[in-house]
Amino acid sequence: MFSLFVIPFCLGVLALLVVSILKYRRWISQFDKLQQMLVRKGLLSWKILGAAWEAFREGLLHWRITKHHFLLGYMHRSLAFGWFLLIVVGAVQASLAYPNGHLPYVAIFFNFFEPRSETIVHFPQAQFYANLMDALLLYVLSGLILAMFKKVWSRPMGMRRTTKHNLTDRVAKAALWCIFPLRLMAEAHTSAIYGGGGFLVNVLGELIASTRLDHPILEYQWWLCYSLALGTFFTLMPFTRYMHIFTEVFLIYFRKLGLRENNVRTGYTKFEMSACSRCGLCIDGCPINDPLGISNTQGVYLMQAVRNKDLFRRAEKMADQCLVCHRCSVDCPVGIDLEAIRRQVRINSRKKTDTASGYDYLKTVRPFHALGRVAYFGGCMSHLTPGITESMERIFQASGTQYWYMDKDKTICCGRPLLQQGFESQARELRRKNTQLIKESGATLLVTSCPICYQSFTKEYNLPIEVMHHTQFIEQLLLSGKLRLQPQNQLRVTYHDPCELGRGSGIYDVPRRVLSHAAQLLPTRHEREQSLCCGFNLGNAVLSSEQQTQVRERARQNLLEPHPDMIATACPMCKKAFTHGTDTPVRDIAEIIADAIMEKPLHTT
Amino acid sequence: MKKVAIIGAGPAGIEAASLLAAQGVDAVLYEKEQQPLHNLTDKAFLFPNFADAQEVAEKILAKLNTPGLTLKADTEVTQLQPQAASNGWLVNGEAFDAVLLTSGYTTFDAHRKEELGYGIYPGIHTSLEMEKMLREGKVVNTIGEMPRRIAFLQCVGSRDEKVGNHYCSKLCCVTAVKQAIEVKKLMPQCEVYVFYMDLRMWGQHFEELYRQAQTDYGIKFIRGRISEAGGTFDRKVQIKAEDTLMGRPLKLTVDLFVLMVGMEASRGTRNLGALAGIAGEYGFAQSVDPHIADNLTAQNGLFVAGSCKRPMTLTDSLTDARSAAFEVLKQLLEN
Numbered sequence: 001m002f003s004l005f006v007i008p009f010c011l012g013v014l015a016l017l018v019v020s021i022l023k024y025r026r027w028i029s030q031f032d033k034l035q036q037m038l039v040r041k042g043l044l045s046w047k048i049l050g051a052a053w054e055a056f057r058e059g060l061l062h063w064r065i066t067k068h069h070f071l072l073g074y075m076h077r078s079l080a081f082g083w084f085l086l087i088v089v090g091a092v093q094a095s096l097a098y099p100n101g102h103l104p105y106v107a108i109f110f111n112f113f114e115p116r117s118e119t120i121v122h123f124p125q126a127q128f129y130a131n132l133m134d135a136l137l138l139y140v141l142s143g144l145i146l147a148m149f150k151k152v153w154s155r156p157m158g159m160r161r162t163t164k165h166n167l168t169d170r171v172a173k174a175a176l177w178c179i180f181p182l183r184l185m186a187e188a189h190t191s192a193i194y195g196g197g198g199f200l201v202n203v204l205g206e207l208i209a210s211t212r213l214d215h216p217i218l219e220y221q222w223w224l225c226y227s228l229a230l231g232t233f234f235t236l237m238p239f240t241r242y243m244h245i246f247t248e249v250f251l252i253y254f255r256k257l258g259l260r261e262n263n264v265r266t267g268y269t270k271f272e273m274s275a276c277s278r279c280g281l282c283i284d285g286c287p288i289n290d291p292l293g294i295s296n297t298q299g300v301y302l303m304q305a306v307r308n309k310d311l312f313r314r315a316e317k318m319a320d321q322c323l324v325c326h327r328c329s330v331d332c333p334v335g336i337d338l339e340a341i342r343r344q345v346r347i348n349s350r351k352k353t354d355t356a357s358g359y360d361y362l363k364t365v366r367p368f369h370a371l372g373r374v375a376y377f378g379g380c381m382s383h384l385t386p387g388i389t390e391s392m393e394r395i396f397q398a399s400g401t402q403y404w405y406m407d408k409d410k411t412i413c414c415g416r417p418l419l420q421q422g423f424e425s426q427a428r429e430l431r432r433k434n435t436q437l438i439k440e441s442g443a444t445l446l447v448t449s450c451p452i453c454y455q456s457f458t459k460e461y462n463l464p465i466e467v468m469h470h471t472q473f474i475e476q477l478l479l480s481g482k483l484r485l486q487p488q489n490q491l492r493v494t495y496h497d498p499c500e501l502g503r504g505s506g507i508y509d510v511p512r513r514v515l516s517h518a519a520q521l522l523p524t525r526h527e528r529e530q531s532l533c534c535g536f537n538l539g540n541a542v543l544s545s546e547q548q549t550q551v552r553e554r555a556r557q558n559l560l561e562p563h564p565d566m567i568a569t570a571c572p573m574c575k576k577a578f579t580h581g582t583d584t585p586v587r588d589i590a591e592i593i594a595d596a597i598m599e600k601p602l603h604t605t
Numbered sequence: 606m607k608k609v610a611i612i613g614a615g616p617a618g619i620e621a622a623s624l625l626a627a628q629g630v631d632a633v634l635y636e637k638e639q640q641p642l643h644n645l646t647d648k649a650f651l652f653p654n655f656a657d658a659q660e661v662a663e664k665i666l667a668k669l670n671t672p673g674l675t676l677k678a679d680t681e682v683t684q685l686q687p688q689a690a691s692n693g694w695l696v697n698g699e700a701f702d703a704v705l706l707t708s709g710y711t712t713f714d715a716h717r718k719e720e721l722g723y724g725i726y727p728g729i730h731t732s733l734e735m736e737k738m739l740r741e742g743k744v745v746n747t748i749g750e751m752p753r754r755i756a757f758l759q760c761v762g763s764r765d766e767k768v769g770n771h772y773c774s775k776l777c778c779v780t781a782v783k784q785a786i787e788v789k790k791l792m793p794q795c796e797v798y799v800f801y802m803d804l805r806m807w808g809q810h811f812e813e814l815y816r817q818a819q820t821d822y823g824i825k826f827i828r829g830r831i832s833e834a835g836g837t838f839d840r841k842v843q844i845k846a847e848d849t850l851m852g853r854p855l856k857l858t859v860d861l862f863v864l865m866v867g868m869e870a871s872r873g874t875r876n877l878g879a880l881a882g883i884a885g886e887y888g889f890a891q892s893v894d895p896h897i898a899d900n901l902t903a904q905n906g907l908f909v910a911g912s913c914k915r916p917m918t919l920t921d922s923l924t925d926a927r928s929a930a931f932e933v934l935k936q937l938l939e940n
Binding site for chain 1: 716717719720722725726766767768769832833834835836
């Protein structure tokens with residue numbers, strides 16, 4: 001069983017296999033020591049089961065995209081899962097028809113060889129399989145129609161903006177879109193001449209027969225086109241976004257083994273970048289896009305620029321144009337650590353200026369003996385909102401907590417704002433000093449008022465003691481009865497999820513529970529994972545204050561929509577941002593709680 | 606008889622209304638507060654000649670007695686609507702031939718610069734509160750004693766990108782110099798510091814006053830902004846700043862810390878400007894041209910005068926009101 005037209009397909013598959021194996025091997029060799037060790041240790045662990053389930057759920061069923069938007073999920077699922085089933089059911093069909101074995105391509109071009117083959121066995125469920133294959137093809141075609149519709153009008157598909165693709169991606173997409181209609185036409189022509197086929201192919205075949213176009217030469221042309229489309233797609237695949245189909249499976253597996261991004265680009269980064277399907281879901285939610293209308297610096301484009309070896313020297317500028325609000329990381333259906341990849345580019349571009357000199361003053365900060373006490377780290381931003389630190393001191397005193405306000409006088413930054421801007425070695429100096437101070441103090445718990453510091457201490461430090469954001473600490477005080485509040489009043493508040501605390505650290509419920517002790521919480525339209533950035537995040541150093549204000553206005557309107565008495569937040573940056581934009585009072589949760597304490601306040605002004 | 610509504614009984618409103626009334630116009634002066642001229646009556650002395658603010662206020666208030674002038678105090682204007690048919694305006698249901706907006710300014714709310722500790726720590730005051738203390742002749746620290754050290758900070762809420770006010774409020778520089786001298790007159794032993802970005806001594810006698818402050822009164826001027834202020838255990842204020850001339854950080858403990866709050870468009874100016882379609886930058890009212898048509902607006906028959914347009918001193922407001930009164934009269938005669 002052979003015909004010349006199968007050659008393009010076979011060559012395409014061969015090219016795909018060779019190139020992918022070479023690429024994957026190179027990327028794996030570029031893993032750092034820790035990543036290599038994790039892969040070696042976990043290679044055959046039970047984690048493979050979890051990875052397989054997730055790969056099935058995300059790679060084929062596209063669960064996360066479905067949760068984002070049903071139609072968009074259906075489109076992806078019908079193309080991925082539908083095509084996958086076509087291959088699997090086709091293989092079963094072929095193995096039933098040829099019990100003595102067959103060459104792989106026979107399954108792909110089953111309908112072509114079936115009427116011409118002498119060795120074929122007429123198995124009893126043949127008609128059922130033919131119908132099933134037609135149903136699957138119809139399923140894929142329905143997704144294809146949606147994809148075409150999305151290209152013209154993406155809004156009903158849940159996307160306001162879609163990605164602008166480069167040339168290779170577009171050619172590959174054209175080839176992909178041709179595959180399934182060509183398959184249908186080829187099968188229908190065979191059916192027109194020889195009969196057979198399922199409910200779809202057969203009907204179309206009769207239609208073709210009735211128009212007298214059922215010539216064997218024409219039939220051959222259709223099969224050749226089908227094979228050419230497949231061959232083109234497979235050959236281009238490793239060089240286009242469609243490589244994500246395979247890479248995502250590897251990425252899920254590596255992630256299950258515990259591999260993570262770090263501050264340098266490794267082989268793991270290459271896997272992440274290749275797993276990006278360039279779907280563009282990172283664009284719509286981005287505050288730089290909405291409301292600022294800058295839609296060419298989001299994760300999808302940054303990774304495209306990095307992947308293309310940054311030929312046009314645009315990656316650096318793109319990397320800087322980001323508020324680091326983590327919104328895209330939440331929206332990404334593949335779960336790529338976009339923030340880390342952006343940070344790598346920033347670190348790379350700061351190499352010349354990132355020197356750790358000028359930190360001699362750190363030597364003058366002496367450790368303090370605070371054995372067994374709670375260390376309180378207000379953070380630089382809280383120093384600009386003394387209402388918060390003052391309230392925390394009131395809370396410590398009212399609850400009888402022995403505390404050490406470690407940055408009251410000589411403030412050392414946690415280092416995260418520097419790291420976010422790519423100044424890695426400067427941030428390391430600060431981390432080293434803070435770690436020394438905390439370790440030598442003998443404190444048993446670190447409480448911070450700033451979510452930026454909280455993320456820094458939990459993710460960038462390796463401290464021997466527990467770290468809490470003040471909302472977590474206050475909740476503990478309330479639950480243990482150390483802090484007693486006046487009976488609940490009728491203060492109506494909306495809560496703003498700070499990016500660094502919510503999406504950054506996954507803390508959504510604690511602040512809400514704490515707030516409910518002292519106020520009535522009103523829901524807003526965009527909250528939790530969908531919360532809007534206040535625009536004044538330190539992650540972006542290139543936005544003008546007018547642009548920052550624009551971003552803030554959108555978030556502010558969302559918070560004021562339910563007409564609250566007060567806006568509550570849990571981050572000094574957000575507090576400052578909103579205070580400058582509204583007459584409605586803006587308070588940190590610590591301030592609201594401190595004002596509700598049973599005992600008399602310490603300072604009265 | 607022609608009828609003109611003047612909205613806001615501050616210096617500009619009273620001046621213009623009395624001039625119009627003297628020319629035989631039926632001038633109705635609206636004021637949302639119970640007392641007119643309250644932005645002046647709460648001052649002690651006026652720069653640069655230390656004139657008694659109360660005496661000046663009395664002279665201006667006396668103009669309210671001009672025949673033909675009606676003061677409607679405690680009346681907030683909620684309707685300001687052009688009438689196409691009669692070419693006039695409707696104000697709170699009453700028809701007028703022309704309207705003059707003199708709704709003025711308000712001071713910046715110092716709570717918005719939280720890092721300066723206003724409302725959080727004791728001993729931190731706005732320049733208005735300092736003026737009140739000077740008027741009463743009693744400047745004391747948080748424990749009721751004579752303060753030994755006072756610091757003034759310029760540009761609170763003006764020339765500040767972060768709070769969204771890029772403009773200069775124009776009169777805080779000289780006010781701080783004036784208040785510092787007052788403090789020194791009252792308590793010669795008290796150390797007085799003024800922190801500034803740059804001092805804009807633009808008016809007649811201002812520069813002389815600034816020089817006297819240094820030579821005769823020993824007031825210390827330090828170039829640099831104060832980044833944060835906090836409380837100390839003995840109820841004093843600790844400020845952190847940078848002396849940008851010496852190029853070094855600075856910490857100072859003071860008894861009183863005075864914030865020279867800038868000028869913003871008043872709530873009335875914001876609302877009425879938006880209502881009448883003449884809202885300009887930062888919520889101030891917009892005139893047609895700052896050089897040659899500064900009292901006219903894009904709306905026919907609606908005029909503006911005084912600090913509802915931009916920060917203005919008392920002198921400027923009065924002058925501007927006179928020019929506005931003339932523009933109004935001109936239009937009334939033309940019609």
